[in-house]
Amino acid sequence: xxxxxxxxxxxxLSLTSFIAAPSAEAQVRIRDVVDVEGVRQNDLVGYGIVxxxxxxxxxxxxSPFTEDSLTYMLERxxxxxxxxxxxxxxxxxxxxxxxxxxxxxNGSTIDVSVSSIGDxxxxxxxTLILTPLKGADNQVYAVAQGAVIVSGIDVQAQAARETxxxxxxxxxxxxxxxxxxIGYDFNQRDSLTLALRDPDFTxxxxxxxxxxxxIGQPVAFMRDPGTVDLDLRPLAASPARVLASIENLPVAxxxxxxIVIDEKSGTIVLGEDVTISKVAIAQGNISISIRETPIPSQxxxxxxxxxxxxxxxxxxxxxxxxxxxxxLEANATLSELITGLNALGVSPQEMVDIIRAMSAAGAIHADxxxx
Numbered sequence: 001x002x003x004x005x006x007x008x009x010x011x012x013l014s015l016t017s018f019i020a021a022p023s024a025e026a027q028v029r030i031r032d033v034v035d036v037e038g039v040r041q042n043d044l045v046g047y048g049i050v051x052x053x054x055x056x057x058x059x060x061x062x063s064p065f066t067e068d069s070l071t072y073m074l075e076r077x078x079x080x081x082x083x084x085x086x087x088x089x090x091x092x093x094x095x096x097x098x099x100x101x102x103x104x105x106n107g108s109t110i111d112v113s114v115s116s117i118g119d120x121x122x123x124x125x126x127t128l129i130l131t132p133l134k135g136a137d138n139q140v141y142a143v144a145q146g147a148v149i150v151s152g153i154d155v156q157a158q159a160a161r162e163t164x165x166x167x168x169x170x171x172x173x174x175x176x177x178x179x180x181x182i183g184y185d186f187n188q189r190d191s192l193t194l195a196l197r198d199p200d201f202t203x204x205x206x207x208x209x210x211x212x213x214x215i216g217q218p219v220a221f222m223r224d225p226g227t228v229d230l231d232l233r234p235l236a237a238s239p240a241r242v243l244a245s246i247e248n249l250p251v252a253x254x255x256x257x258x259i260v261i262d263e264k265s266g267t268i269v270l271g272e273d274v275t276i277s278k279v280a281i282a283q284g285n286i287s288i289s290i291r292e293t294p295i296p297s298q299x300x301x302x303x304x305x306x307x308x309x310x311x312x313x314x315x316x317x318x319x320x321x322x323x324x325x326x327x328l329e330a331n332a333t334l335s336e337l338i339t340g341l342n343a344l345g346v347s348p349q350e351m352v353d354i355i356r357a358m359s360a361a362g363a364i365h366a367d368x369x370x371x
Contacts, residue, residue, distance in 0.1 A: 030194075030207060031247035034228070037193035038184060042100040044141055044176075048131030049073065050092045050114065050148055056121040056167075057092040063118030066093040073129065092120035096131050096144050098176050106181055109174040112144045122167035124150045133176055144176035187238045192230040199226030202254035210249045257366035259355060264371075266349050274366040276358070 049069050050057075058066040067086050074081050098112040114128055126148045133142040150170035196204055204222045211220035211230070221229045232239055257273040298307045346354060359368045 027250045028253050029247065030210065030249050030251055033198070033203065033251070033253055034194040034196055034207070036243065037195060038186065038189075039102045041102060042135055042141070042182065044098045044100055044133035044135055046096045046131045046133040046144065048094055048096050048114075048128055048144070050094050050116075050123055050126035050128050051090065053090040053092060053120065053123065053126045055089050056124070057089045057126075058116075058118035058120050059089065060086070063093060063120075066091055066118055069093055092116050092123060092126065093118045094123070094128070096128065096133060096176075098133055098142060098144065100135070100141055100178070100182070102182075103184075103186075104178045104181065106178055108178045110142065110176050110178065112172045112175045114148050114170050114172060116168040120168055122150065123148050123170050124167055126170075128172055128175065139180065141180045141182075142176040142178050144172060146172040146175040148172055187240055189239050190232050192232065192239055192243070194228040194230065196226045196228070198253075198255070199224075200254055200256075201225045203251070204228055206251050206254075210251045211246050214246060214249055258369060259359075259364065259366050260369045260371070261352050261355065262371050263352060266352060268351060268355065271366065274364065277363045277365070 047069075049066065060067050067088065070086060070088050070091055071081050094114045094116050096112050096114055098110050100110065104110070112128075112133070114123060116123060128145055128148055131144045132140045133144055135141050148170040149172065150167055151165050194207065196207075204225050204227070207228050208220040208222045211228075212218050215235070217234055219231045219234060221231070223229050230242065232242060235242060237245075255271060255273070257275065258271045259274060260269040261267070294309045296307060296309055355364065356368070356370070358364045359366075
């Protein structure tokens with residue numbers, strides 16, 4: 001007989017892959033939730049070669065541009081290699097990428113990433129040769145050079161090969177030196193624009209109140225859920241000084257009710273503001289087991305014939321799971337939902353299916369994100 005149990009029953013949480021999300025009203029600093037207009041990073045990219053590889057570089061047949069690059073570099077150094085046959089298996093062509101921080105000055109260093117674009121097996125032990133890094137305007141902003149650090153491993157024997165990580169990609173810590181600054185006179189501005197990384201009306205209003213309360217003047221104005229404008233004209237301070245005084249102000253960030261499900265790992269992350277309408281849940285699985293037991297059949301002695309295998313199959317169908325129906329009252333909380341689902345003895349994957357079905361039925365009031 002089917003029994004009804006309330007989801008409000010207290011039961012220890014047994015779902016090992018469930019992660020409780022932090023409170024939606026957590027206090028964070030303004031600097032952690034907004035970006036300042038004009039204070040941004042810029043992407044750089046360059047083409048170069050890595051030398052010094054232990055026979056793991058590009059092959060000339062599959063990567064002819066590597067030979068051309070090496071020839072051009074040697075000619076720039078005063079070495080004429082025209083007409084010579086070069087087979088540089090210790091050289092690899094790479095793309096070099098980096099991020100130019102805001103307000104970077106001449107002579108400062110930045111990290112660079114190096115990735116092979118040929119058929120090199122590994123960049124381990126290689127050295128990146130002087131590589132100009134250009135921005136979107138095709139201007140050189142930094143120059144990179146240095147030893148490449150690779151975290152991946154590629155070990156090959158005569159009849160086996162083992163690869164861990166990505167040996168064809170690496171990095172050069174502090175490998176690029178800034179050669180050109182991006183001109184931007186920040187302190188000449190009479191207004192600032194704060195852009196919320198996750199636009200929200202409530203959060204924007206709280207930022208406005210926090211800034212005006214700290215400064216003591218109505219200088220912050222919420223333009224829309226993603227923008228808060230600062231009027232610096234009434235203040236006798238530079239924009240940099242004003243930002244330094246407000247960026248560490250605490251503000252309660254409001255977030256949307258959201259459920260994130262990772263189907264590959266069975267991980268479920270639920271926000272605290274998730275609410276559920278009244279709903280009934282029944283959980284159970286059907287298990288089908290098929291067993292093959294073939295039997296050999298041989299002809300009688302001195303008889304003509306061949307030995308054959310006669311198939312024998314047995315199929316068993318079982319229904320597993322608790323014979324229970326759970327009833328969830330309206331306006332139930334997240335903890336009540338999880339406690340009740342565990343009372344049914346559901347597995348992590350079954351809980352994912354139940355939550356998806358509840359969302360399709362309109363019983364869960366939250367954004368469902370499935371990855």
